[in-house]
Amino acid sequence: MxxxxxxxxxxxxxxxxxxxxxxxxxxxxxxxxxxxxxxxxxxxxxxxxxxxxxxxxxxxxxxxxxxxxxxxxxxxxxxxxxxxxxxxxxxxxxxxxxxxxxxxxxxxxxxxxxxxxxxITEQKQLQDRLIQAEKLASLGSLVSGMAHEINNPVHGILGMAEIIVEEKDPERIKEYATDIVGFAKHVATVVSDMALYIRPATHDGEVEIDLGERLGEALKMVRRNPRFGHVEVVTEFQPVPRLRARRTEIDQVFVNLISNAVQAMDGKGRLTLATRHQGNTITAQVSDTGCGIPKALLNKIFDPFFTTKDPGKGTGLGLSIAYNIVGKYGGTIRVESEEGRGATFTIQFQAGNH
Ligand SMILES: Nc1ncnc2c1ncn2[C@@H]1O[C@H](COP(=O)(O)OP(=O)(O)O)[C@@H](O)[C@H]1O
Ligand SMILES: [Mg+2]
The missing domain is CATH 3.30.450.20 (PAS domain)
Known part of the structure; x- marks a missing residue:
């Protein structure tokens, strides 16, 4: 029927x-x-x-x-x-x-x-949780660098404080006290950098961001890790228009790219950070002279959970999160690489993205 x-x-x-x-x-x-x-x-x-x-x-x-x-x-x-x-x-x-x-x-x-x-509320929440999970995962390597950078000034502070207790000359005491203030300020900066980085992106608003400045800040964070080794850093920052975005998200993109580059170079090589402005396009670039990426993997590296690293060293989330964040602001991310000859990641945004 x-x-x-x-x-x-x-x-x-x-x-x-x-x-x-x-x-x-x-x-x-x-x-x-x-x-x-x-x-x-x-x-x-x-x-x-x-x-x-x-x-x-x-x-x-x-x-x-x-x-x-x-x-x-x-x-x-x-x-x-x-x-x-x-x-x-x-x-x-x-x-x-x-x-x-x-x-x-x-x-x-x-x-x-x-x-x-x-x-897409739930999808967004899941994305935010993933972003947070990857941040916490990369935090392991950032924290070991942070501990190192805090330890030195803290020992300096302790040593000088001990001398001050014995010291009679008011001029010398003043000198030591000034040094102590300097060291303490440095510790405070390191801690607040880290605190900003782990803050969930959901809790901060969009601001006008200078990509060169953020690349420099991300480098500072990754550089604290002893595994940074003897990597030479070259910066080629051209002035670029500001981008409207969440700072912690852009920082995460750059921390991920720079960490990958440093891991690929294993303590030696050249890291190049660049910004360019052509017509309406703003470009940020992270290049390394590390192990490079085999052709067959080029279209897999942005997939979530794809990693060639040992468990505990990589989550495989870094690039997929970078891809999502860049896409959210209307940008693109692409990679050029040859096995054994390093890799270049290029991010492009349109000026006045909002
Ligand atoms: N600069 C680079 N040089 C060589 N390989 C890279 C580079 N960046 C990423 N890769 C490759 O892409 C994979 C995925 O990167 P990512 O998403 O950041 O995850 P993870 O770093 O946790 O492995 C890496 O495991 C690595 O094989
Ligand atoms: Mg990574």
Missing amino acids: AEKLLQPPDMIEQILSSLPGAILIINQDRQVEYANPLAEQHFGSEGARLVGSLVDNVLPLTESRWNLLMGEVKAFTAGAGKRQPDGEFEVQKRVYQYRLFPVNGRDSEEQQTGIVIWE
Whole structure:
């Protein structure tokens, strides 16, 4: 017995209502013309239906973002845009992803736009937890460097404090006290660098970041590890426009890349850190003269948990997290390498990424 197939628009209506995402169709004035039940449930307020209201009440996006998105939809319709415009927004601590797609209006003059919205709060939380796990994993090697760098000044402080107890000459006492203050300040800086690094990225906001400065700070952190050995460091920092991002996330990207480079060189070689600015593109680069990456592995190294290191030395999360963080700010990361001849990781962002 053949069941009667549902005919559009019933069929479409049924499909739209059973999808696990919210769907809105808006007109050129950004007025909602259609909302599926899930959209009403998630974003509608009691007594006020979504249909007829402005979509600005649903998606908290700025005017300039809307204009950009609408432009992208037009380009996509014309076949010029490479991918459907999308993005993320947050409402009441819940994170949503949205994607826009063109819909042909009843008469071809009137262009409608569809928006599909789905929740990614849990995915985000999982990502944040992974970021935190990798931070804690790399903390092991950072801490051994930190202990070393704290130990020296602490011994200095102790020694001078002991002398002060016996010393009668007020001038000498003053000199020692000044040194003690210097040493203590250094210890405080080391500790606060580390504290900032392990802070979960969720707890800090986006600020204007200088990539050269962050590369330098990441280097300082990794350099404290005795395993840094006799690696020579070359810096080629060109002035670059600032990038809007979370500092602890960018620091983690650079700490990961520099740690990998140092591990690949095993205590000897040359580490080159560079920033460049060309047209609208900001580039940050980390190169080493280490063991390099075999061709067959080049497309695997960004996969989560992919590692060639012994257990306890590598989690295989460093590059996949770097990839996610860079992608989040609209950037790209790529690698060039030849086995035995070192590796170069290049990160690029568009200036004015927000
Ligand atoms: N600079 C580099 N030189 C050589 N190999 C590298 C370099 N950076 C990354 N790799 C390779 O990519 C793999 C994945 O790196 P990553 O995601 O940071 O994880 P992990 O460092 O924990 O192994 C490494 O195990 C290593 O094989
Ligand atoms: Mg790593």
